[in-house]
């Protein structure tokens with residue numbers, strides 16, 4: 410069985426979940442909910458860099474979400490048809506990772522307005538560039554004539570932006586069309602309506618992360634050092 414170990418939330422594991430979904434690979438979310446869960450996982454020797462997520466698939470223990478995404482892209486023939494396609498996939502996926510950082514941080518911000526402002530700023534930098542790439546490629550996809558993992562990770566990031574800012578694609582019609590196309594892919598549509606997709610991150614997710622990693626909460630939260638003290 411394919412197993413994905415991570416906090417009980419989307420975070421840095423969500424792109425891998427979308428890539429498993431597009432490949433229609435069944436998987437189990439293994440929630441790491443306590444410092445002991447993480448200590449046990451580290452003691453198992455399956456985390457080469459002591460970090461989550463961990464993807465157990467086909468006898469492999471995969472670390473680093475970028476490596477997982479590319480492994481699943483090769484598995485599903487989602488890396489384009491040439492070296493040029495592949496390098497475009499990598500460039501777009503790299504830009505998407507930079508773009509997605511703002512949505513990853515949103516729940517950790519002091520207020521929803523601060524989070525939304527950060528997302529708008531980030532979108533105003535990257536949104537038009539992704540739209541321009543779709544226009545120049547001219548197929549409705551980011552790379553080549555068909556779906557690649559660049560489309561999947563881009564749409565996963567856009568879906569996080571849309572959770573916070575539902576109108577964000579109003580002025581980028583090609584991105585909007587790509588978004589609609591990818592979420593209608595059978596594996597993705599199935600995942601998005603399944604109980605496997607964990608809820609959008611809120612305060613409880615922020616608390617869970619700090620608790621598992623025994624690190625400080627954001628300064629605006631009550632008793633931000635509560636889990637750091639627990640470590641002493």
Ligand SMILES: N[C@@H](CCC(=O)N[C@@H](CS)C(=O)NCC(=O)O)C(=O)O
Pocket residue numbers: 420421459460461462472473474475622
């Ligand atoms: N580049 C890595 C980042 C992994 C990462 O920072 N994981 C965090 C949780 S989101 C972690 O395990 N932190 C504990 C540590 O670094 O010791 C990836 O995308 O997989």
